[in-house]
Amino acid sequence: MARITMREAISQALWEEMERDPSVFILGEEVGVWGGTYAVTKGFYDHFGGERVRDTPIAEAAIIGAAIGAALTGLRPVAELMTINFAFSSFDHIVNQAAKMHYMFGGQMVLPLVIRAVGGGGRQLGATHSQTPDAIFAHFPGLTVVAPGTPADAKGLLKAAIRSQDPVLFIEHATLYQIRGEVPEGDYVVPIGKSTVQRPGRDVTLVTYSKMLEISTKAAEQLSKEGIEVEIVDLRTLRPLDIEPVIASFKKTNRAVIVEEGWKSYGVGSEIAARIYEEAFDYADAPVKRVAQKEVPLPYNRTLEQSAIPSVEDVIAAVKEVLHG
Amino acid sequence: MEKTEHLKLYHEMVVIRRMEEKSAELYQQGKIGGFLHLYIGQEAVSTGLISMRRPEDRVITAYRDHGVAINCGLSAREVVAELMGKATGCSKGKGGSMHLADVSKNFWGGHAIVGAHLPIATGLALGDAYRGNKAVTICMFGDGATNIGYFHEALNMSAVWKLPVLWVCENNQYGMGTAVDRASAVSEIAQKASGYGMPAMRVDGMDLMAVRKVAGEMIEQIRAGGGPMLLEILTYRFRGHSMGDPERYRKPEEVHHWQENDPIGIYRKYLIDQKIASQAELDQLDDDAQAVVDDAVAFAEASPEPAPEDLYKNIYVEA
Incomplete structure (x- = not known):
């Protein structure tokens, strides 16, 4: 490889x-x-x-x-x-x-x-x-x-x-x-429509994909140093959505944070949160938390733009919130 | 041209006319839902045009597609069944009036978003060019479609890549209720071809023989590598845009004027004047056409509805 x-x-x-x-x-x-x-x-x-x-x-x-x-x-x-x-x-x-x-x-x-x-x-x-x-x-x-x-x-x-x-x-x-x-070199094919656990953990389920996988992974590494082990489920395909690995993870951790780069309203996180509540409501120990882009057209200014896109710190804060309320 | 070919084309035109008249009735009886755009008055356009294609040539059109479907070889049975939403319809009851198709007969639809099928036609022709096939894509659309951006993008791309497409504008004088000169900066649609360095012709669409002559020449020039061309066919719809048309935008006298130039009547007169067919032979074809339509309606009425589980079929090829 x-x-x-x-x-x-x-x-x-x-x-x-x-x-x-x-x-x-x-x-x-x-x-x-x-x-x-x-x-x-x-x-x-x-x-x-x-x-x-x-x-x-x-x-x-x-x-x-x-x-x-x-x-x-x-x-x-x-x-x-x-x-x-x-x-x-x-x-x-x-x-x-x-x-x-x-x-x-x-x-x-x-x-x-x-x-x-x-x-x-x-x-x-x-x-x-x-x-x-x-x-x-x-x-x-x-x-x-x-x-x-x-x-x-x-x-x-x-x-x-x-x-x-x-x-x-x-x-x-x-x-x-x-x-x-x-x-992997050569003929390596990953099936469409399969979510996957990118990082195993016991405390909080982190559902994400694309760029936010990188941000979530960095957050997970920092949280691990504090003794918090998050499980990262990477959706990889948004439609057709493979929700099973998300539900299985949530039933184990009883807590979830969804991290996406798009806007929160009507977003991927809205869908995932709804599916978790529909299929595993009784397993919830805390409300599901969404981390997403601020509801603004992204500005040019670097500082303003970065402040609108989910950061490692945003993810860490959300994880701690679902853990400690 | 053989006599049998003439008789076949006359028969097709009458089948379309009778089928459309019957469809209007079925619509009023509530047996056809949604929108219904009739082809009455425009029969010589697609009958003449499509009679000049070879089997390998692809046809794609807009939502006024019932006649085109018949000309492409679909049976009246599967067309009427589709209009009535039956499982035996050409699109299994999933498409309806605006989405007829049969790819096995190289009829690629029936498209309901004005102009959106023009870029798709560019792609059909690209597919043939890529493989070195000597096929021509015939893309039909109304005058209204020449004012939307898709028209420009599709014609430009086809010309840049010298693709084998015959762009056919059926100019029936109105985009819904808006006259051509109220919507298009040039009312002679053929002029628009010059923006793409594309040859263009204009022909009387009420005269089947005239359509055949011009379309046939253009199709073969394109097949020979001449690149895309634009053909404007002047025609008129005798009925409203769709079944719910108040027709406030045109005067009855105008409609009557065009109805005097009925494409079926003109062709009938031609066949008799040229001594190609007798009155009796044509009367017999009229009766045959009525029988085809009666049979199609009976077939469609007796056909089953799609099964409830069909709701979830064919969303993806790979379930």
């Missing part, structure tokens, strides 16, 4: 899938000659050529629409949205077309389509370029929404997404590209 970055893991998954299956191709803004805005597809254009690494106009509806059409013909397009904020320009095609066509036409249309989109805040890009709208997309039946938090999961889940027969929104976090982790 090699220790590589998230960027390298995603790039590796794409490269291997394109080598394996000629029906896999990439399209998006600056994916080809430029090499990808986040350098994920660096070197692809020279190796695979412009037909398979297709630079597009800045036209997100056409990018996703064309990916849907190509998928209907049996190809396996991987469409890249430079940021998930641009998904709003293709929102109709993602949630109103891709998510519905298999069902609405009685099962005859099949869309093996992957949309890679870069999300998250914390880089002083201002309100329009810093959002974490994952929960909005996870709201729609028919769409699969995946958001990995480790390099290994990024590789394995992207391979699974490319091989899936269903449309998958694959959300990458812009500030996770540099993190490193052990990643």
